[in-house]
């Protein structure tokens with residue numbers, strides 16, 4: 001952890017908040033949200049923020065807007081809302097821009113995505129129509145099922161990165177935002193593994209100039225963002241920011257990063273159920289998961305290259321939660337299978353089935369069936385809101401801004417990023433405790449261990 005820092009200019013007027021551990025700068029001015037990929041998730045998020053601002057709906061599912069945090073002892077009865085406990089950006093102060101390979105503004109993109117009802121969209125039409133996509137950095141070699149015309153041209157990847165950096169500066173100027181955050185809501189790219197080009201800033205910049213194949217478009221956005229000192233979150237399972245160069249840049253430029261792959265739908269269920277089985281020492285012999293999904297994301301994931309990226313992300317969670325090395329009798333031989341099937345009639349309303357073969361006392365088998373009729377983007381939108389809000393907080397917080405990866409945000413991801421050598425925490429409840437204890441720590445509040453012996457002294 002970084003050492004305690006004092007504010008350079010602590011004036012009561014600026015409401016700079018200090019605690020024993022961290023100095024948190026106030027959230028003054030506008031927060032600019034920059035979104036590569038203006039599809040179903042991005043438009044559902046932005047439309048939602050505007051609908052909430054207009055009093056048309058409530059921010060259901062968002063920890064930053066609705067969540068509370070217990071402080072002190074149970075008998076203290078102190079449970080403020082998280083947004084009152086910490087200086088978070090207010091919804092009124094959020095401004096938006098994005099990039100996409102299609103020319104649709106946010107209103108048309110949201111209409112096509114078909115997630116939100118027309119009646120709601122109609123009430124926020126002028127606002128949504130005003131957000132037009134900037135030209136994207138795109139290459140079909142990384143997303144085979146897509147093709148669009150709203151694409152930047154450049155003689156090499158470095159030139160494209162420079163253009164994105166220019167977009168960032170332009171948005172900051174024209175929107176009047178005092179701070180920015182970028183969040184990738186673009187399609188899932190093909191499966192890539194880290195190579196030598198991703199190792200350092202030097203090798204990466206050489207790779208950009210030489211058009212190295214291992215540099216995907218999403219990495220160009222991440223690089224541009226971090227070079228401009230803008231925090232970056234990755235909502236897709238792509239490698240993107242999960243490479244040493246990005247960690248180096250993030251730390252150097254004090255622009256926090258986090259990822260990968262929003263934890264919604266089936267994986268959310270998995271990380272809710274699996275910790276319960278382990279808590280009760282129930283064995284698992286098989287976990288078969290399959291989905292039908294009919295939105296553009298489903299279409300992209302129908303390509304084996306993109307699906308491989310998603311599959312890796314979805315398969316990882318059980319091993320980490322159930323710890324077969326520690327519990328070989330219970331979890332050594334799990335057969336874990338995940339499938340996604342593109343099925344257009346369902347649109348964004350995914351259906352995910354899980355068949356879980358478990359066993360109990362003396363090895364007697366049992367079965368659990370889960371049929372989750374969910375709405376993908378409805379589950380993802382509050383995650384986007386929380387991530388941009390918390391990443392902005394991280395950048396304003398002395399103790400977090402130079403850390404690089406914000407592991408305390410693992411709560412939101414299927415494949416949480418960690419520093420090399422550290423395994424990720426997947427258990428949703430441990431993730432939540434970690435997140436809330438981080439917030440308590442920043443404000444110098446006691447961490448909650450749930451020991452509770454003091455009540456019986």
Ligand SMILES: NC(=O)c1ccc[n+]([C@@H]2O[C@H](COP(=O)([O-])OP(=O)(O)OC[C@H]3O[C@@H](n4cnc5c(N)ncnc54)[C@H](O)[C@@H]3O)[C@@H](O)[C@H]2O)c1
Pocket residue numbers: 036037038039040041042099100101102113136137138139143146148184185186187188189217218235236237261262263264265295296297300376377379380
């Ligand atoms: N909805 C969920 O529950 C959920 C959960 C986890 C992850 N995700 C991931 O979030 C991402 C977005 O999901 P979605 O449902 O909105 O998909 P979508 O297909 O509706 O939107 C993605 C958008 O990204 C655009 N795009 C692709 N490459 C781009 C590039 N290089 N630059 C700019 N734009 C680009 C596409 O044109 C499209 O409009 C996907 O990668 C998906 O796998 C979604």
